[in-house]
Amino acid sequence: MANERAYSSVSELYAKHVSAEEGESFVRYLDSRKLAKTLFALRNKAGLTQNELAKKTGITQSKVSKIEHAQDVTLTIGDILQFCDGLNLQLHLGLMPDGMSLVNKVKFHWNELQKHLETIQEISKGDTVMEKAARDFTVEAAHNITNGLFACLENVMPKQEQDELFTVSAPSDSKERPEDCSPETHSEQLFHQEE
Amino acid sequence: MKRCWIIQESDFFENKFSQFRKHNKGIDRLLIDNLDTYFNTLKSGLLPINIQAGFIHKEPKGIKAIDQKGGNRKGIGTPKQARLYIFPDTDTYILYLITVGDKNSQKSDIKDCVDFVTDLKKIKEADNG
Numbered sequence: 001m002a003n004e005r006a007y008s009s010v011s012e013l014y015a016k017h018v019s020a021e022e023g024e025s026f027v028r029y030l031d032s033r034k035l036a037k038t039l040f041a042l043r044n045k046a047g048l049t050q051n052e053l054a055k056k057t058g059i060t061q062s063k064v065s066k067i068e069h070a071q072d073v074t075l076t077i078g079d080i081l082q083f084c085d086g087l088n089l090q091l092h093l094g095l096m097p098d099g100m101s102l103v104n105k106v107k108f109h110w111n112e113l114q115k116h117l118e119t120i121q122e123i124s125k126g127d128t129v130m131e132k133a134a135r136d137f138t139v140e141a142a143h144n145i146t147n148g149l150f151a152c153l154e155n156v157m158p159k160q161e162q163d164e165l166f167t168v169s170a171p172s173d174s175k176e177r178p179e180d181c182s183p184e185t186h187s188e189q190l191f192h193q194e195e
Numbered sequence: 196m197k198r199c200w201i202i203q204e205s206d207f208f209e210n211k212f213s214q215f216r217k218h219n220k221g222i223d224r225l226l227i228d229n230l231d232t233y234f235n236t237l238k239s240g241l242l243p244i245n246i247q248a249g250f251i252h253k254e255p256k257g258i259k260a261i262d263q264k265g266g267n268r269k270g271i272g273t274p275k276q277a278r279l280y281i282f283p284d285t286d287t288y289i290l291y292l293i294t295v296g297d298k299n300s301q302k303s304d305i306k307d308c309v310d311f312v313t314d315l316k317k318i319k320e321a322d323n324g
Contacts, residue, residue, distance in 0.1 A: 002203045002204070002206065007201060009234075013202055026227070040248070044248075065265065069265035
């Protein structure tokens with residue numbers, strides 16, 4: 001039957017079967033193929049075979065296969081652009097400090113989110129319809145981001161401790177029922193969090 | 196909450212893999228590289244049925260065979276055909292590594308895999324009452 005021991009990654013599993021040196025060298029190799037593996041996953045997410053993607057992009061099936069099995073340093077921006085074009089994806093290049101920690105990546109992405117939301121609000125100013133759309137979207141984003149954050153919090157903190165951290169109450173003059181958790185009510189509540 | 200895939204080995208995988216490595220230097224890395232690609236795609240949220248590649252072969256009972264195609268063949272030359280047999284259990288989000296072998300052992304390897312998955316399903320049914 002199955003062995004009880006569980007692995008969260010293939011490199012962790014492989015390291016168990018080989019010498020430390022061999023394991024480390026192979027992890028480096030797998031790390032050098034992260035982008036190619038991401039392209040493989042994206043093609044599958046789009047529900048396309050290598051042949052279908054080849055037809056859409058005008059490159060050959062063997063070229064698609066070569067890209068998916070390449071080491072990242074050998075990929076050209078042209079390869080990636082062609083590949084993404086067939087998946088209706090835009091290529092965004094970003095530069096980050098080498099070895100940037102996950103914590104700093106979270107902070108970086110939060111700053112980016114905030115900047116994008118402020119840009120949406122900025123460009124909608126003066127147009128009533130757009131202002132309303134920007135407001136609605138900001139409310140929706142606040143709702144979804146908050147939900148996502150609470151889901152993450154559940155993983156690291158028992159419910160009781162969470163309750164001690166946050167006391168969210170409805171505004172005293174609110175006409176909404178407390179159990180109404182529609183995005184609009186939720187966002188109003190956000191601005192009335194007790195300190 | 197989004198569930199995360201993990202990997203577990205069959206009781207006999209370790210032995211089989213160790214034997215395989217002795218006689219197939221370098222080919223194990225090609226198989227594991229493809230397994231890594233497959234596992235990362237599962238972790239990105241795709242169902243096994245939606246993952247298509249030349250290195251994945253369908254076998255009975257939802258078993259998949261991953262072969263050695265693609266990857267870095269430096270120092271290997273033309274690798275002989277090999278298969279790493281896996282079973283992605285979509286109920287438990289466990290990817291089972293069942294066995295590994297070459298073309299010569301293919302028939303008995305598939306039989307071992309089918310037996311493994313049959314037993315696994317029996318245990319699950321018993322657990323569910």
